[in-house]
Amino acid sequence: MKQFWITFFGSIVGVVVGSVVTVLLGVFLIGALIGSVVEGARTENALPQTAMVLELDLREARLDSPARSPFGFASPLSVVDVVRTLERAETDSRVAGLFIRANEFGMSPGVAEELRGAIEDFRAAGKFVVTHAQGFEGTSVTGYFAVSGSDQIWLQDTANFTPAGMASETTFLGGLFEHFGAVPQFEQFHEYKNAANTYTQTDFTDAHREATESYLGSIYDTAVRHIATDRGLEESAVRAVFESAPHTAESATELGLIDNLGHVIEAREATLARVGGSGSFVDIAQYNQQATPAWSNGPxxxxxxxxxxxxxxxxxxxxxxxxxxxxxxxxxxxxxxxxxxxxxxxxxxxxxxxxxxxxxxxxxxxxxxxxxxxxxxxxxxxxxxxxxxxxxxxxxxxxxxxxxxxxxxxxxxxxxxxxxxxxxxxxxxxxxxxxxxxxxxxxxxxxxxxxxxxxxxxxxxxxxxxxxxxxxxxxxxxxxxxxxxxxxxxxxxxxxxxxxxxxxxxxxxxxxxxxxxxxxxxxxxxxxxxxxxxxxxxxxxxxxxxxxxxxxxxxxxxxxxxxxxxxxxxxxxxxxxxxxxxxxxxxxxxxxxxx
Structure with missing residues (x-):
């Protein structure tokens, strides 16, 4: 009987506690929404009328397109929306330039190429782009590839420049399955359809290795070619830099891949000096939300x-x-x-x-x-x-x-x-x-x-x-x-x-x-x-x-x-x-x- 009452009152307490937690969760979410709405109303017309320098932080992971989750609006601006926002800013006389925080370790080559193209278009419209990196610490060239077309690239003087090429790792589970008595059974059409290999093999097949080396080499060649164009260097010189990595910040500057050494605050001060010191930094997501596009009844x-x-x-x-x-x-x-x-x-x-x-x-x-x-x-x-x-x-x-x-x-x-x-x-x-x-x-x-x-x-x-x-x-x-x-x-x-x-x-x-x-x-x-x-x-x-x-x-x-x-x-x-x-x-x- 004693155990019954303990269980009974324990259940009641559990229900009460669960209800309180539920209410608190609801209040928190409602408060967050109301706060977001109030903040949005407060800043609806908060874009400065003086020269603006948009800020883009590439250290944040971004989806290609906006998330469909109800809370997707809280995620960083998608790659597609970054491109669209920069396109809109090209014709906005209030926007003087773009300040980028570079990704230190690398990103998807496709994202890097899309962003590089957006930077190229933005500069072609008469705007400037300044990038600051607290190091290019990863071995992938893609973090640098994304921003190589900037007017100026800053690097923190105590950081490193380590881009060396491209690499891809594949985990093979064949030996693991064998060890635990599991039998992977797959059919594939045909030898290059390597998704099955990760379950059935312990190493690369000849076809799998050939295809992987081929596409990695193609990506690397593309990055080297565009970086050489952006920096006014010979492709052979760019390859030599990557293939002799890592480098100090001072060495990367001497080799022509970095323009200035300094901390982010110094890069920001130099950026504002380009607009006479009276400009303002505006996050690109804020600009996207508040800069009203010109009305159009076009197709x-x-x-x-x-x-x-x-x-x-x-x-x-x-x-x-x-x-x-x-x-x-x-x-x-x-x-x-x-x-x-x-x-x-x-x-x-x-x-x-x-x-x-x-x-x-x-x-x-x-x-x-x-x-x-x-x-x-x-x-x-x-x-x-x-x-x-x-x-x-x-x-x-x-x-x-x-x-x-x-x-x-x-x-x-x-x-x-x-x-x-x-x-x-x-x-x-x-x-x-x-x-x-x-x-x-x-x-x-x-x-x-x-x-x-x-x-x-x-x-x-x-x-x-x-x-x-x-x-x-x-x-x-x-x-x-x-x-x-x-x-x-x-x-x-x-x-x-x-x-x-x-x-x-x-x-x-x-x-x-x-x-x-x-x-x-x-x-x-x-x-x-x-x-x-x-x-x-x-x-x-x-x-x-x-x-x-x-x-x-x-x-x-x-x-x-x-x-x-x-x-x-x-x-x-x-x-x-x-x-x-x-x-x-x-x-x-x-x-x-x-x-």
């Missing part, structure tokens, strides 16, 4: 963005963050909505994806073909990665642009499973399978290996998908099927290589894609256009209301789960479990974007 170009793995259905974004995905339903509906809108003259699709579900990729492919049939030109802008399923959805577009460093192609198929029967035996766990119907009912069982007929049936299924994929590319790109079969086989290419192969039409960034859309839609070069996102972005208030359409208990639970999900060991385990559990045929690459 509309739709912008549809997708980043992350391609999945069936909707993205399923958590209100509390998580990995971005491309939902087949979500993206195809956005494309069709834009295609059916009489005001839309063209559609730009921004892709940053390693691929994913073959079914979802084909669903988006079909939506693009419908949009073209409706008379809307479709232009694809590739970001850092548009491989496998990411390339599948680009193939039917009227025009495809990529950065020189974009990882693309990977035209291939893979799928399989990891059999854990031996692993279970090691720990005394027994799992028995009972099935009815055909033999294929147990094809994806983790307790038993494929029979010969199951493996043959699964391979035939993938062969059919591979035939569809290569034919889609041949039709979309206007290439002979024989040629596509030569350059497919799952191989990853850079954008520079893909241009030579006919897989893309132009090397260019986001602004180039919008310009291509203008031309294909027959819009006059001097006419202002309106770039409209499909679907429309939610305001912070709408996001808040949508979030609290669920109960406060759900919000509290989600917050706790989010903290748990952010633990690195949990994320790694879930990633491996998710990839092993993909039973459908996959158009996916595990090629890591080097940084």
């Amino acid at each position: 509309i170009i739709a912008l549809i963005e997708g980043q992350g793995a391609i999945v069936t259905g909707n993205p399923g974004v958590s209100p509390f963050g998580g990995e971005e995905t491309i939902g087949g339903d979500f993206m195809s509906e956005a494309i069709l909505d834009a295609a059916n809108n009489d005001s839309v003259r063209a559609i730009v699709i921004r892709v940053d994806s390693p691929g994913g579900s073959a079914i979802a990729s084909d669903q988006v492919w079909h939506a693009i073909t419908r949009a073209r049939e409706a008379g809307k030109p479709v232009i694809v802008s590739m970001a850092s990665l548009a491989a496998s399923g990411g390339y599948y959805i680009a193939a039917p577009a009227d025009y495809v642009l990529a950065h020189e460093t974009t990882l693309t192609g990977s035209i291939g198929v893979l799928g399989g499973k990891v059999v854990l029967e031996g692993t279970f035996d090691m720990v005394g766990l027994n799992a028995e399978t009972i099935s009815v119907g055909g033999e294929y009912a147990t094809a994806f069982s983790a307790q038993q290996e494929w029979t010969d007929s199951q493996r043959a049936a699964y391979r035939a299924q993938m062969a059919d998908t591979y035939a569809d994929f290569t034919q889609r590319v041949a039709d979309g790109r206007g290439l002979p099927l024989e040629r596509v079969l030569e350059i497919a086989r799952g191989r990853v290419w850079t954008g520079a290589q893909a241009l030579d192969l006919g897989l893309v039409d132009e090397i260019g960034g986001f602004r180039d894609a919008v310009e291509a859309a203008r031309q294909l839609a027959g819009i006059d070069p001097d006419q202002a256009i309106r770039l409209r996102r499909f679907p429309a972005e939610s305001t912070p208030l709408e996001a808040f209301q949508r979030m609290f359409g669920v109960s406060a208990d759900t919000a509290e639970t989600a917050a706790r789960l989010n903290a748990l999900m952010e633990l690195p060991e949990v994320r790694a385990a879930l990633e491996a479990r998710q990839e092993m559990g993909q039973t459908g045929v996959q158009l996916r690459t595990r090629t890591a974007v080097p940084n």
Whole structure:
């Protein structure tokens, strides 16, 4: 009886405490929202009327496009929005220049190339760019590549200059699985479709090594060429600097890659001196929020963005963050909505994806073909990665642009499973399978290996998908099927290589894609256009209301789960479990974007 009352009153206390925590959580979130609204109202017209120098901190990780999470507005400005904001600032007489805090360790080559292009355009409009680095401490050249076109590059005098080249690390699990009695069973089309190798091999295959060395070399060559142009140096001189790294700050200055040595405060003072000392620094996100774009009733170009793995259905974004995905339903509906809108003259699709579900990729492919049939030109802008399923959805577009460093192609198929029967035996766990119907009912069982007929049936299924994929590319790109079969086989290419192969039409960034859309839609070069996102972005208030359409208990639970999900060991385990559990045929690459 005593235990009953302890349990009873303990439950009551637990409910009370849980309710108090829930209320506090709700008050905190409401207070944060109100504070944000009040602060926004207070600073609505707070942009200085004197000369402004925009500030851009590249040390912050940025998504390519805005997050769809209700709290995505609190994230750093996306790469696409940085480009759009700088474009707007080019014609704003109040904006004199840009001050950048450089990334010290490296970033995605595609992001670096996009930002370098934005800096080039900004300077061409008569604005200056000053960059300060508290060291280029990483061995990747991409952090420097992003800002090499600045008017001035400052480096803290006690820091180092260590960019040396490009590197990529691949983890092979074959030996681990063997040690624990697990049997990875995968089929791949073909030898370059190396995502399966990470499960089945203990080292690079010849094809895997060849492709990796090829795209790393292509990225490195691109970076060296552009850096040499930006700094007025010979390519051989730039290579010599990188390949003899590391260097002191003083040595990097003598070699012509750094202009000034000093701390960030000195760089900021020198920057303000360029505008007579009376200017003001304004964060680029604040400028983006408060600088009202000029009103226009010009023609509309739709912008549809997708980043992350391609999945069936909707993205399923958590209100509390998580990995971005491309939902087949979500993206195809956005494309069709834009295609059916009489005001839309063209559609730009921004892709940053390693691929994913073959079914979802084909669903988006079909939506693009419908949009073209409706008379809307479709232009694809590739970001850092548009491989496998990411390339599948680009193939039917009227025009495809990529950065020189974009990882693309990977035209291939893979799928399989990891059999854990031996692993279970090691720990005394027994799992028995009972099935009815055909033999294929147990094809994806983790307790038993494929029979010969199951493996043959699964391979035939993938062969059919591979035939569809290569034919889609041949039709979309206007290439002979024989040629596509030569350059497919799952191989990853850079954008520079893909241009030579006919897989893309132009090397260019986001602004180039919008310009291509203008031309294909027959819009006059001097006419202002309106770039409209499909679907429309939610305001912070709408996001808040949508979030609290669920109960406060759900919000509290989600917050706790989010903290748990952010633990690195949990994320790694879930990633491996998710990839092993993909039973459908996959158009996916595990090629890591080097940084």
